[in-house]
Amino acid sequence: MGGLALAWGPSVWGSPRPRVLRALVESWPPYLVPGADGSVRGLDAELLQAICTQAGFELNWIHGSAQWRKRRYRELLNDQFDVIFSATPVPGRERTVMYSRNYRNETFMVAATDRRDPRLDGLSGFEQVLQRRVPLLHVDALSLGADFEDWRPRLAEAGLLLPYQTTRQGVDMLRLGRAPLILGDDLDVQAQARVSGVRLLRQPFGHSVQPVCLMLSRRRLDERDLTRIDQAIQVLEQRGALAAIRRRHGAT
Structure with a gap:
């Protein structure tokens, strides 16, 4: 109880001591863009800073080793930081993590880069991707849109799916001709x-928009912290503050 009282109780100066939220510094434009001066800019950086300020949290950016984003969940559980951005709730994880209210949307798209590929002529859906046996690069993640998820098992069974761990890897594979199509986060891929230096040709299918939230570790945070963060998001949404940040970055 002593540590909890220290975290929530008054400081030696008689004013409430702010809770600290630790976020990991990553290069993930346009969401997280580390600066040479140690600052972190980008859409998610600005959104989280606004939420922390409203909720009365001190935001600390933590430097870590370069890792694939899929490994971040393990690092979160190991208490290396407190929050993962752009999360979709996964059933069964409630004992180890909490999920905030939605703070922005995530948009997925399918794009190509070679107009001359005859397999892409008139391509209008994943059914034709399967029929024409067109290889498809996709970010190695779940919940990539209802349309794709309906076809994922059949595309995988046909050997047409090539997952990538980082967007740089995916775009490089597209540029080198490993596959003529890529599915990924719209802003990230662009x-x-x-x-x-890759020109993208957006395809008329595979577009999806879904809300995402903040995944919060229970190692240092509790339900009261979650309530403060959720209330902050709600207040900032009502004021239009988060929407203004999203608009500046071309997001919703």
Whole structure:
């Protein structure tokens, strides 16, 4: 109880001591963009800072080793940081993590880069991707849109799916011709394509929009922290503050 009282009770100066939320510094444009001066910019960085300020948290950015994003959950459980961005609730994890209210949407798209590939002529859906046996790169994650998820088992059984761990890896595979199509986070893929000099051709299928939330570790945070964060998101949404940040970055 002593540690809990210290975290929530008054400081030696008589004012409430702010709770600390630790977030991991990653290069994930346009969501997280580390600066040379140690700052972190980007859509999710600005959203989290606004939420922490409203909720009365001190936001600390933690530097860690470069890892695939799929390994971040294990690092969260090992108490290396407190929050994972852009999360979708997974049943069965309630004992180890908490999920905030939705704080933005995540948009997925399918894109190509070669207009000359005859397999792409008139391509209008995943059914035709299967019929024409068109290889498809996709981010190695779940919940990539209802349309794709309906076809994922059949596409995988046909050997047409090529998962990638990082968007840079996926765009490089697209550029090198490993597959003519890529499915991934709209803003993320477009940002990496600009860096890599790859021109993307958006396809008329595979587009999906779904809300995402913050995944919070129970190692240092509890239900009261979650309530404060949820209330902060609600207040900022009512004020239009989060929407303004999202608009600046071309997100919803």
